[in-house]
Amino acid sequence: MISSLVTAFIVGGLICVIGQIFMDVFKLTPAHTLSTLVVLGSVLDGFGLYEPLIDFAGAGATVPITSFGNSLTHGALAEAEKHGLIGVLTGMFEVTSSGISAAILFGAIGAFIFHKRKTMY
Amino acid sequence: MKKSIIFFLLALSLGACSSAQEQVIFPSDDSTSLNPIIQKHDTIHGYKSVINEEAILVAISINRFDRFNKTKIEKKLTKQIEKAFPEKEVLVSGDQKVMWEVESIIEQKPKKEDLKKLIEKIKSLSKEET
Amino acid sequence: MDQQQFQKIVDEKNPKVPYFMNIIKAFIVGGIICTIGQLITFFYMRFFPFTEATAGNPTVATLVFIAMILTGTGIYKKIAQVGGAGSAVPVTGFGNAVISAAIEHRSEGYVLGVGGNMFKLAGSVILFGVLSAFVVALIKTILVNIGVISW
Incomplete structure (x- = not known):
């Protein structure tokens, strides 16, 4: 239990460090950084490396935005394995990322509840 | 200050790795051919197992750094156990949830029919995909 | 200067x-x-x-x-x-x-x-997520079909 928390901390922290390096050293904007990380997660899943990382680090791998690229690719690949090339397309439409649906839903609710103020960084 | 936190966490993570093998099987008399199979794997530091007439459930605790190969270890062990118990349906899982469920079965000590239902429940759980 | x-x-x-x-x-x-x-x-x-x-x-x-x-x-x-x-x-x-x-x-x-x-802000993340998932899955499927790699 405790070792799971520690690995989640370390792996999650390291992924954030990669993001910080993109932002500071390569001078990318946050939007560019996040997009790059999503692509990175997707490519890693293409090599079959992201699922082992989730097995190893749990939330340390599922909470960073890289897991979004992974889940999309994973859905597409799972369908492609069953139905061939057509599956790549149908798989893309079948997968939903809970992160996006949650962000849309809670975004709408948040806009309803909270008053306008400077909330962005 | 911050460095000391990191060192503390590292020490914690290293300390958590070294725990002795832990084996529990329910019902306990079926242990004969399961023990030697699992003991050969040094990637596993403990297991808990539930057996009835049709199925055998094995929840394994995989060492932290061997968890990268979780699916491979599960598959390999499933094959080996299937050889030892050819007439039974085998489920091997390194999932913490399966471990907890198996533990709760061992604690409850259910009757035959209840046990069958509980085993079915765990099987359907572990088949679910994201 | x-x-x-x-x-x-x-x-x-x-x-x-x-x-x-x-x-x-x-x-x-x-x-x-x-x-x-x-x-x-x-x-x-x-x-x-x-x-x-x-x-x-x-x-x-x-x-x-x-x-x-x-x-x-x-x-x-x-x-x-x-x-x-x-x-x-x-x-x-x-x-x-x-x-x-x-x-x-x-x-x-x-x-x-x-x-x-x-x-x-988040649109670009979704765009590149979907796009790269498509490209990666496409490449991998093609590679599998011509027999370079397996699933």
Whole structure:
């Protein structure tokens, strides 16, 4: 239990460090950084490396935005394995990322509840 | 200050790795051919197992750094156990949830029919995909 | 004043980026968010029928919910000032980008304001996520079909 928390901390922290390096050293904007990380997660899943990382680090791998690229690719690949090339397309439409649906839903609710103020960084 | 936190966490993570093998099987008399199979794997530091007439459930605790190969270890062990118990349906899982469920079965000590239902429940759980 | 001198003055005026401190901060803040995520995962596994493989989805949704509360109350902005990428890279950062845009543009109405501006920042993440998933899956499928690699 405790070792799971520690690995989640370390792996999650390291992924954030990669993001910080993109932002500071390569001078990318946050939007560019996040997009790059999503692509990175997707490519890693293409090599079959992201699922082992989730097995190893749990939330340390599922909470960073890289897991979004992974889940999309994973859905597409799972369908492609069953139905061939057509599956790549149908798989893309079948997968939903809970992160996006949650962000849309809670975004709408948040806009309803909270008053306008400077909330962005 | 911050460095000391990191060192503390590292020490914690290293300390958590070294725990002795832990084996529990329910019902306990079926242990004969399961023990030697699992003991050969040094990637596993403990297991808990539930057996009835049709199925055998094995929840394994995989060492932290061997968890990268979780699916491979599960598959390999499933094959080996299937050889030892050819007439039974085998489920091997390194999932913490399966471990907890198996533990709760061992604690409850259910009757035959209840046990069958509980085993079915765990099987359907572990088949679910994201 | 030639180009070199100008550059020198610019460098002097710009504050130096504290690379090391930023990285430490990102590591700790990002690590803490992921640890909270792991605790939520354990909670869902313990009390609901979720396995390690399936508990990720409710965990992410819960974290985005927490991000909504923190964004609306303005706390997330403070976390972001400390954490940098450590607060932007976890899904809470994605949630913060969507939710803060929704809150800020509410005065323009729900359709044009909230609906239209929600994905101003997060849209690129979705675009590149879907696009790269498509490309990666396509390449891998083709490679498998011509027999270079297997699933």
